[in-house]
Amino acid sequence: MGRVLEIAQLGHPVLRKIAEPVAEIDENIQQLIDDLFATSEAANGAGIAAPQVNVSSRVFILTIKPSPRYPDAPEVEPTAVINPEILWVSDNTVKDWEGCLSVPGIRGKVPRPDAIRVRYQTRKGDTMEREFAGFAARVFLHEHDHLEGLTWLDHVEDNRDIVSEQEFMRALLD
Numbered sequence: 213m214g215r216v217l218e219i220a221q222l223g224h225p226v227l228r229k230i231a232e233p234v235a236e237i238d239e240n241i242q243q244l245i246d247d248l249f250a251t252s253e254a255a256n257g258a259g260i261a262a263p264q265v266n267v268s269s270r271v272f273i274l275t276i277k278p279s280p281r282y283p284d285a286p287e288v289e290p291t292a293v294i295n296p297e298i299l300w301v302s303d304n305t306v307k308d309w310e311g312c313l314s315v316p317g318i319r320g321k322v323p324r325p326d327a328i329r330v331r332y333q334t335r336k337g338d339t340m341e342r343e344f345a346g347f348a349a350r351v352f353l354h355e356h357d358h359l360e361g362l363t364w365l366d367h368v369e370d371n372r373d374i375v376s377e378q379e380f381m382r383a384l385l386d
């Protein structure tokens with residue numbers, strides 16, 4: 213069973229470290245993945261990366277579905293991603309809203325490629341190659357950033373693209 217863990221907040225040094233590759237998908241990694249799923253679900257996240265729960269390993273999960281935080285999200289099957297590589301990104305970029313469980317209270321418009329091809333290991337140890345587009349590509353790249361010590365704030369082009377969560381939600385309801 214997954215445990216709901218405390219989420220590291222912006223300013224915690226673990227969020228700025230380059231995460232270590234996973235050498236062996238052992239019991240600890242399986243428990244970590246279960247904990248990441250439980251933690252992201254409890255917080256209505258679209259995904260969460262291991263550094264966000266203070267584990268500097270190259271692991272993240274995607275929990276992409278409509279939720280109170282992301283009412284317009286598509287539905288993607290829950291996915292655990294280990295040792296990801298970005299193989300290709302589209303030239304076409306799209307600027308759209310992001311938030312982060314480690315950056316509470318604000319949302320921002322972030323430019324990202326709108327399609328990507330990636331390779332990663334599953335929790336069973338299989339190597340997968342997949343393409344993601346739209347919001348799923350955005351979440352994948354956002355979580356991948358956490359393994360590189362980056363947050364969405366590092367991609368914002370203009371401070372005016374940052375808003376409070378309250379104003380963001382108000383605009384959604386308009």
Ligand code: ZN
Nearest residue numbers: 311312313314
């Ligand atoms: Zn994040």
